[in-house]
Structure formats: structure tokens, C-alpha cells
Amino acid sequence: MATIKDVAALAGVSVSTVSRVINASGYVDSKTGERVLAAVEALDYRPSRIARTLVTRRSGTIGLILPDITNPFFPEVARGAEDEAYRHGYNLILCNSDWKLEKETLYLGILRQQCVEGVILVSTKLTEERLTEECRSLPPLVVIDRTITLDIHSISSNNVGGAALATKHLLVQGYRRIAHIAGPASSISARQRLEGYHRTMAEAGLPVDPALVVEGDYRLGGGKKAMARLLALTEPPEAVFCANDMMAVGALEQLQESDRCAPADMAVVGYDGIDLTRYVHPRLTTVIQPTYQMGERAVQLLLETIKGNESFQHIELEPRLAIGDSSVRRDGP
């Protein structure tokens, strides 16, 4: 590998001059510039980012800590982030935290050593206190999918509003006895979606039978079990809004296994907008989260902060409803 010294020697100038031309900084005679460029070309010289980082403190890398790239929700976030990073000459270091606090903390430390210019934390388990503490010794931080009140950038999607979208859709279809398969109460997004459901029902003047709200685990099995419980009720619901797609798919499976089908026997709506919803039968009505944009905006925020913007932002993106076949009343409202 050629170094800046080799280029300088070949071009017959000092390393300072080479540095100036490759960075287009300071004055340099056009003739000299050409000679340097020729030498760069001849030696296939590529400046070492490592050396550059050591002096400038700018590594051109961003850390992305997410729970599990294998979970259908996260590749989109990663892709949005990587695309935006790419456009600005940045690279992404990918870290899977497995929803574990220790792995998050560990990676945060490693990324700091790695001299990343910013970190994106998706669905973090860290408390706000720890986060603010980390922020002192850390490069800029953006938290995705977690509402943060303190002085940390955050990007989230409107879960209350999204749940309202789903619930209203069912109301518009003419359903009144609407159940909710909720996510685990430990999850903030699950609580928010539950709230959106309750709020919308209340606004419509409809009381919610407590038996119609069943807690699931955000996984297929949980959705299945929850649906079984709903079907076992003396008066089962006409429709169910599930807090995520995996549970909705589980609910559909349970319906089928009980020889019923959606939407004829019960309307089903999911949440997230993962690919699977398009391939399942009946095609699932769902609330699509702007996952790609979340990753994209996170990098944008980081870049602005690196460039000196001081103000903390809390961006809330809007999900949108995608109507499939699983919730549409065929006989009309």
C-alpha cells in the first residue's frame, strides 16, 4: 500500500502539499496539483482513514445497535440508515444486541473505542438516566423506536395514532364489538397501541368489555393463544386489532384451525407492515410503520449534529393503514 510519503516523493513535493491537493484545502498551484494527482493515480494511492481519523477525530463511521437483524422489522431500518450513510460517505457498523442490556452497553463501549462519529440505538433497553449519562462520554446518539423525554435525539412512530387508524378502520367497516390482542405490557409500543385502541373506542362512545383485551407476546404463538381465548368467550368479538403482524398471523391460523375464517367470521387487523402480511391468506390489513425512513432520518439527525446543530429533536413519524382482505366487510356495513 502506497502512503502519502510515496506520493510526495514521486511528485517531488512535500507531504503537506499532497495532503492539500487530496483534501482540496488551501492554495496549491495547478501544475503542482496535476503532478500530485498523477502520482496518486500511478501508485493507486488511497489515503488511510485510520491515520486521518487519528488526527481529525472523524472516522466516517456510525454505529447501529439493533436487537436482531433477523427480526423482520429491522432490516428495513438498517437499510434506510445505510443508504443515507452511503450518500454522505459514511459507513455503518452493525451490532446485534439481542434485546440485552449488557450487549448494548458492551457495544456502546466498543463503538466509542472504535471512534464512531455517532450511534443509533434501536429499541434500547437502557434507562433514560443511563442514556443521558452515556451521552456525556459518547458521540452523538439517536434513539429509534423509543420515546425519550430528555435531551437525546429520538425517532419514533406514532403508535397511539397508528392504533387509532386500525381501530377506526374496523369501526368504519361497521364492527362494534372489537377486541384487542395487545403486546407485552413491558413494551412501550404495546402500551401505546393499547391506548390508541382504548381512546378510539371511547371516542366512538363504545364501552370496552375487559374480556376483549388479551395480552400476547408479540409472537405468532401468543397471537394464536389469544385468539383461542377470544373464540372461547360466550360472546366472541366481531373483529380484532392485533398489536403486531406476527400475532395477527397467529390469530389467522387459529381462526382457520377452528374452522372459521377472516373476515367472514371475524375481521383481523395487524400492525407493522412486514412483508409476510402480503403473502398470507387472506391478505392482512395492517398499519405500516415507516421503518426505512426511521433509519434514514436517524442518520440525517446524526449528521446534522456532527455538523454542529445543537438542538435536540424528537421526530415522530406517521404510520399508514394498508387495507387487505382480512378486515373488509363483504356484506357491507
Place this chain on the structure above:
Amino acid sequence: MATIKDVAALAGVSVSTVSRVINASGYVDSKTGERVLAAVEALDYRPSRIARTLVTRRSGTIGLILPDITNPFFPEVARGAEDEAYRHGYNLILCNSDWKLEKETLYLGILRQQCVEGVILVSTKLTEERLTEECRSLPPLVVIDRTITLDIHSISSNNVGGAALATKHLLVQGYRRIAHIAGPASSISARQRLEGYHRTMAEAGLPVDPALVVEGDYRLGGGKKAMARLLALTEPPEAVFCANDMMAVGALEQLQESDRCAPADMAVVGYDGIDLTRYVHPRLTTVIQPTYQMGERAVQLLLETIKGNESFQHIELEPRLAIGDSSVRRDGP
């Protein structure tokens, strides 16, 4: 951020000594060691990987270039690679090439500047010549999902064997008129799976009607169209082996839209083993590729090479058949 100098000053020793204790290299008095460790603790000192890399040339990072993390095939590979990297204290830089030669080349250059210790290239479009050329100026390279004959590490899965697995399964079920929805001829894996199909049919002494081999595009739409063509034949097949799962799902959709169903009217088998196959109805029989292991082994190979192993390896992993409901003959063979 505290530096090694700060630690040295606080502990009252030289930076050389600090370096020795944090790297556990060379002799150091236990008392001195303790003092240094105490200083490290007190200052929350974390050695800069950047500075260390500059002198040791070991950055602790590996580059992963794959076509698109959003494509269901790749997150598993990435996860396998990241897990193995994590175990050895390495980090992964994620790059999406969008199946484009230019992006691959560009990233290869950037990763070199970033001083990664190795690069994993998934489904590369680069020619073998270009690849060997790159290898001269580059850190160790491992190519995944692409058979390479030259002196480059490669990890692939046995596509011919996997296709044979699928085809034999259909034969065992008693089907004789077996069609193949192939992937695009430009894809090596598609050609290999086609070969596995042909070879198995020949071994069984069954001639293949050319009309039964239809080329698709590895996407849902292509599978749908191909199935439509098969259904339009005067003598449609009894079973079809699809070169990937997305096309198989498309084929299932077309069957359903034509008021037929699998496996009663036609048996369907896919390839890849993406999650979707488990949620589709009927549950799809498919050939599961060892994607996680491919990523894992790739990092292992890289690490061995970094440690000095000179011999080039071509690892071929074996896929396995997962029998679902889409291909099982209910009335018995």
C-alpha cells in the same frame, strides 16, 4: 476522553508500562500493574482502537458486502457473521451493493481505506479475474454463495445436491411428471439447481418434457406466471419444484387463483427456507439453506487467514429438506 498519557501520569509510570499492562505483554511488576489498573479504572480509560490500528494494522473490523439486507436471504448470513465476529472481538461494517458491480467495487475500496482486516463478499458480481486482482491489494477475502475456482476462499451451499433432494422427495411421493420453475439463467445458483433437477430425473430414468421447464425471475410474480404457463399445458405436471421460495409462493397463489390447490392438484416444493414458507398455506416443503452457518463460517475462515493460515478453502455446506404440506401425497404413492 482519557488517553494513555493521562493513565501513565496518574499511575506515575511511563506510557510503555501502561501499554504493557493493558495488553498483558512483557514483564511488569504486580504492584506497578495494580497501580496502572487503578488509574485505568479511575479515569474510565478506553484505549483508542484507531491509534492502535495505525501501528498494529489490526482494526478489529471486517467488511460485509451483500446485495440487500432487506432481502430475506441475507439477514441470516449477516447475523451468523456478526455473532462469530462478536465472539472474537471483531466488528462488522455492513454494505449493501444492490447487486451492482460499481457499488461492490466502491465499497471494496472504502473498506480497504478503512483498514478492515478482511472482507466477506456475498453473491458478488465481480469476475474471477477482477477478484484475484483485488486480492493482491486487499485484506483476506471470502466469497459467499458463488463458486470460485481460483485462489479465493469460498463458501457455498450444494445447489445441485439440494435440487436433487427436492426432486427425489417428489419422486418418492410417487410423482412422475415433475416440472421445474427455474431461476434466471444468468444466476449460477439457478443453473445449478436446474442441473440437480435434470440429473435426478435422468437417474430415475424419467425423460423431461422440455415444456415442463419454465424460467422465472426468482420473484413472486415470475413464479405466478410460470405456474400459469404450466397450468395451460394440455398435460400439466403433477408436481413442480421451484428454484426458490418466492417463486413457489407465487406458484401457490396462481394455483389458488385457478381454483386448484396444493398438493391435491399439484405438489409444490420451494428452495431457500425463508421464514415465509412456514406461514403460507399449505405450509411449503422447501430446501433449507444453511445461511446462518455461511456467515459464521465466512468469519471463521477470515480469522484463520488473519492468523496466518495460507491454504485456500472452498467450503460447500449441505442444505436440508424440510417437508411441509405442499408436497405430501395424501392418497399415498
Place this chain on the structure above:
DNA sequence: CTGAAAGCGCTTACAG
């Protein structure tokens, strides 16, 4: 417009 020098934060022989 150009070059010499210092320095970024480490590691690594080399003396002692």
C-alpha cells in the same frame, strides 16, 4: 504557493 515540524494515541524494539 510550499515545506518543516509538531502532534493525533498508541505499540514496539532497544537500552538500561
Place this chain on the structure above:
DNA sequence: CTGAAAGCGCTTACAG
């Protein structure tokens, strides 16, 4: 067992 010095490959004031 410990420290002074050189050096990794750059950038950045500072002279000239």
C-alpha cells in the same frame, strides 16, 4: 522490570 525514542500515516498551524 521499566522508560526513552521512534514510528504508524495522516493533518494542521506556522513560517517563509
